[in-house]
Amino acid sequence: MLRILLLLLLARLQNCSPRPPNGLPEDSEDTRTEALKRLLEVFGMEDPPRSPHHIKQPPQYMVDLYNTVAGADGITKDPDILEGNTVRSFLDKIHSDQMHFLFVLSSVAKNERILTAELHLFRLRSKVAEGPFYKRHHFCQVSVYQVLDKNKLDSSEGKKLLAARLIALQGSGWEVFGITQAVRDWTDEDSSNQGLLVTVRGLGGALVDPSMVRFASGRDHHESKKPMLVLFTDDGRRGAVLPVSSLPDLSPQTPDLPPEPATAEVNGARNARSVDQFLPCQRHLLSVDFEEIGWSGWIISPRSYNAYHCKGSCPFPLGENMRPTNHATVQSIINALKLSQGVSTPCCVPDKLFSINLLYFDDDENVVLKQYDDMVAGSCGCH
Template identity: 75%
Template sequence: MRCFQGPILLVLLLAWMPACPGRPSGAQPDDSADTRAQALKQLLEVFGMEGTPQLPQRIPEPPQYMVDLYNTVAGDDGVTKDPDLLEGNTVRSYLDRTHSDQMHFLFILSSMAKNERVLTAELHLFKLKARAADGQLLMRQHFCQVSVYQVLDKENLDSPDGKKLLSARLLAVQGSGWEIFAITEAVRDWAEEETSNQGLLVTVRGLGGAEMDSSTVQFASGRDHHESKKPMLVLFTDDGRRGATLATNSFSGTSQQNAILPEPLTSPKFNRTRNARSVDTPLPCQKHPLFVDFEEIGWAGWIISPRGYNAYHCRGSCPFPLGQNMRPTNHGTVQSIINALKLSQVVTGPCCVPDKLYSINLLYFDDDENVVLKQYSDMVAGSCGCH
C-alpha cells in the first residue's frame, strides 16, 4: 500500500520525504532539471494553468477593489478565512479596452476558461464630482437616472433592437465615488458567443427623462484618468474544482521555512538526516512546517499575494495500539490491529496523513494583465491522523 504524504500540489516536490510503511524505500526521483520542470508543470496544473503568465517589465498596479477583496477572504498567508465569503471560487477583473471618453465600454473576456460558470457580473464605474457649466455648485436637479445597456447592434443603437437595458437607478448628482451595476445577463451572453460582445452603453438623464449636460454627470474613463479610477468589469465564476473537504477555517499557519524544493538527494546533509531517523525512535504522527515560497520557484513576478504559504505536511509513526491522540479513523484502527496480529501478509500499518485540509487564495495577473482572485481547495494540511 502506498501512502499519500500531503496536499496534491506537493506530490512531486515531496517525493524525497520518508515514506509511510509499505512504500519502497529505494524509490527516489532523479534530481535533475527535468524533474524540476516536471514538478513545476504539475504545480501549474494544480493551479489550473498551462504556463506562467508573460508580463511586461512594467507591471501595472492591481485594482484596489481586488486587493481589498483578497484581504477580506484570505489571511496574510493566503489561507481562506471563511469559504462562504466568496461567491464561487474565481473572481476576474477586466479593465475597459476602448480607452474612450464616451460612455461606451468594452471588456474582453478571452482569459475566462470555457469550464467556468458565470455567477455574477458587475460594472464598476467611478462617478466624478459634478461640474456645473456656470460654475455654480448648487444645481436645480439633485438626482439623475443612470442606465446601463448591453449593445446588440452598435451601428443602430437608437433602434428597438440596438440595445438591451441591463440596469437602471437614481444617483445623486453631487455625489462621487464607485457605483456598481449588475450586468450578469450580458456577460452570460458573451461567454456563450464571444462575437456577440459589442460592449456596454451608459446613459444619464434627468428625472423627467430629458438628457443632461454631459459635463454635469461624468464617470472616469479609461483614457484620461488614473488607473485607480478606470472602468472595470468584475466577474464571479466557479470552475467546478472545489474539493469535498473544504471546511470553515480558523486555522492560520505561522511557522515558515525558506525553501520549497528539496536539497539534492545525494547531499551529505540529506543522508545524515535519513540515517539519523533510521536509528532514533520515530516521532509520532504529527504536522510539520512546509513553506511554499513563490519567489524561490520564480513565480513572484505574476503572483501579487501571498508571497508564499505554509502547506504543512504529515510525518511520523502510527504505532500499535493507536491512541485517540493519533486521530485514527475506524478503518485505520482495524488496519493497525490486522497488521499487529499479522493476520495478513499484505496489510501494512496505517499511514500518517492529513485528516483536515484548508483552501488558499491567490491574487495574480493573467496573460492579459487582468487581475484574478482564485480559491484552491485542499492546499493546507490543518491536522494529521493515522489512516
C-alpha cells in the same frame, strides 16, 4: 531543497512516502520541469501566465477583496465568503472619453460558469455644483445598455437595457451595476460583444449635461479609477471532502512524544532514520515560496505560504492524539497481531485540509483572484 518541497506538494500531501515522478532522481532537471508542470496542473493552468510588461498596480477592489477573503498567507478565512471560486477583473479596452465601454473576455475558460457580472464605474466629483438644474433636481437616472448594433445606438434596435438606477446629483465614488445576462451572452458568442453604453438622464427623461455627472474613463484617469468589469465564476474544481473549519487553527502540532528507544538496528546496522521513525504522527512546516519557484512576476499575493506536511509513525496502540479513523485502528490491530501478511501500519496523512487564494495577473494582464482547495494541511492523523 526547492525540488523536495515541490515534490512533497505535488504529492498533494496525501502519500506516506512521496517519490519523484516517473522515478527520476531528485537532482535531475527533468524532475524540476515535471514538478513545475504538475504544480501548474494543481493551479488549473497549462503554462504560467506572462509577467506584465511594465510595473502595474492591481485594481484596489481586487486587493481589498483578497484581503477580505484571505489572510496575508493566502489561507482562506471563511470558505463561504467568495461566490464561486474565481473572480476576474477586466479594464475597458476602448479608452474613450465617451460612455461606451468594451471588455475583452477571451481569458474566461469555457468550463467557467458565470455567476455574477458587475460593471464598476467611478463617479468623479462634479465641477458644476450650482445652477438652476441643481436647484430644481436632486437625482438623475444612470442606465446601462448592452450594445446590439453600434450603428443604431439612437434606436431601441441598437441597444438593450441591462440596469438603471437613480443616483444623487452630488457625490463621488464607485457605482456598481449588475450586467450578468449580457456577459453570459458574450461568453456564449464572442462576436455578440459590442460593449456597453451608459447614459445619464434627468427624471424627465432629458439627457443631463455631461459636466454635471461624470464617470472616469479608461483614457484620461488614473488606473485606480478606470472602468472595470468584475466577474464571479466557478470552474467546477473541487477538492476532497474532508472536515473543514471556517477559522483554521494552523498553530504547530506538538503532541506528547513517546519514550525514544535506546537503539534501533536494521540488519545489524543502526537505522539513520530511527529518530523520525519513532516520532508520533504530527504536522511539520513546508514552505512554498513563489519567488524561488520563479513565479513572483505574475503572482501578486501571497508571495509564499506554508502548506505543512505530515510525518511520523502510527504505532500500536493508536491513541486519541493520533486522530485515527476506525479503519486505521483495525489495521493497526491486524498489523500488531500479525493476523494477515502484507498489512502495514496506518499512514500519517492530513485529515483536515484548507484552501488558499491566489491574486495574480493572467496573460492579458487582467487581475484574477482564485481559490484552490486542499492546499494546506490543517492537521494530521493516522489513516
